[in-house]
Amino acid sequence: MSSPHRIAVVPGDGIGREVTTAALRVLDAVTAAHGIALQYVSLDWSCERYKREGAMMPADGIDRLRDFDAVFLGAVGAPGVPDHISLWGLLIPVRRAFQQYVNLRPVRLFEGVRSPLRETAEGVDLVVVRENTEGEYSEIGGRIHRGFPQEAAIQEAVFTRTGVSRVVDAAFEIAKRRRNYVTSATKSNGIVHTMPFWDEVVAERAAAHGGVRWDQEHIDALCAKVVLQPGRFDVIVASNLFGDILSDLTAAVTGSIGIAPSANLNPEREFPSMFEPVHGSAPDIAGRGIANPVGAIWSAALMLDHLGHPEVGEQIVAAIAAVFAQTSLRTPDLGGKATTAEFTQALVDRL
Ligand code: NAI
Numbered sequence: 001m002s003s004p005h006r007i008a009v010v011p012g013d014g015i016g017r018e019v020t021t022a023a024l025r026v027l028d029a030v031t032a033a034h035g036i037a038l039q040y041v042s043l044d045w046s047c048e049r050y051k052r053e054g055a056m057m058p059a060d061g062i063d064r065l066r067d068f069d070a071v072f073l074g075a076v077g078a079p080g081v082p083d084h085i086s087l088w089g090l091l092i093p094v095r096r097a098f099q100q101y102v103n104l105r106p107v108r109l110f111e112g113v114r115s116p117l118r119e120t121a122e123g124v125d126l127v128v129v130r131e132n133t134e135g136e137y138s139e140i141g142g143r144i145h146r147g148f149p150q151e152a153a154i155q156e157a158v159f160t161r162t163g164v165s166r167v168v169d170a171a172f173e174i175a176k177r178r179r180n181y182v183t184s185a186t187k188s189n190g191i192v193h194t195m196p197f198w199d200e201v202v203a204e205r206a207a208a209h210g211g212v213r214w215d216q217e218h219i220d221a222l223c224a225k226v227v228l229q230p231g232r233f234d235v236i237v238a239s240n241l242f243g244d245i246l247s248d249l250t251a252a253v254t255g256s257i258g259i260a261p262s263a264n265l266n267p268e269r270e271f272p273s274m275f276e277p278v279h280g281s282a283p284d285i286a287g288r289g290i291a292n293p294v295g296a297i298w299s300a301a302l303m304l305d306h307l308g309h310p311e312v313g314e315q316i317v318a319a320i321a322a323v324f325a326q327t328s329l330r331t332p333d334l335g336g337k338a339t340t341a342e343f344t345q346a347l348v349d350r351l
């Protein structure tokens, strides 16, 4: 056995805990077979903790994560705690403190999974590369005249040359390992300062990656094309907000948001990267044992890839594909009756 990879596990809230349990079961099964050692440290950082102690994580939370090889997160969010508190109290600080500027969100229509788009979705296999540290999700702004008729809120979008260049470079590098095609999501017709700047930097960086075909689409038209011709896309690079919205859309196109995985990557490996399903804590189905675990399990596969075991990550994705193609086992979000545990067991058996 090689020396263990140290993983901070944050199950979080709602179905976050259920899908994390499922993902760790799959990880244990597959790593044992390959002599890979993972050492988990579980952290109870969550809305439960917020209700108890007034904070999603301890004051030195970021420092406590710093020496891990990766962070594995379920989801955070609970009724009674405002969503901006749960998001800004844990997830966004981790993404920023660890410069996880690439939010990688692969999307694939698995054989045997029905897309709501019966006519157009065949062969969808794309990756959304979302900028994850700046853009529209900025802390610059404020509220004034609270409670008065003239109350106002201002929020500035912040796009830096460093921030745009590095995520666009990452998108082009990813495209070189796929089908050599990048689409940039923009809105430079309506948003007149930041988006023309985004376009300029994209064009500049594209020139440095000869051999990769690229184009750009306004986000509204792009949404329509993702519905009408999702199969034509390979890598879509987008700002923080556009990438967030697009990846829920692309996930839905391939059957369910419950399938979609994500990696928050610090490509320089100066800091730990974080892996989590795209979905949230789903309070509407939490506690019933019926959450689709695939998003979390596929995220675990992305984590193995990042930790230097791409072939093992691939094996997990192949097992997911095989269960979909060869069995009728589906969780309710995909029209079936299987529980989280039953689906997970089928995967473990396959592995
Ligand atoms: P959500 O993703 O939790 O749920 C949206 C819909 O999809 C719900 O109907 C839910 O039942 C369904 N769904 C989601 N994941 C599923 C799965 N694995 N299997 C089956 N069905 C699934 O998004 P929503 O409702 O907007 O947010 C709920 C809470 O989660 C909020 O507090 C929100 O802030 C938080 N959230 C947290 C995220 C994170 O931790 N990264 C991301 C998105 C939302």
Ligand code: MG
Pocket (backbone or CB within 6 Å): 244, 245, 248, 278
């Ligand atoms: Mg989202």
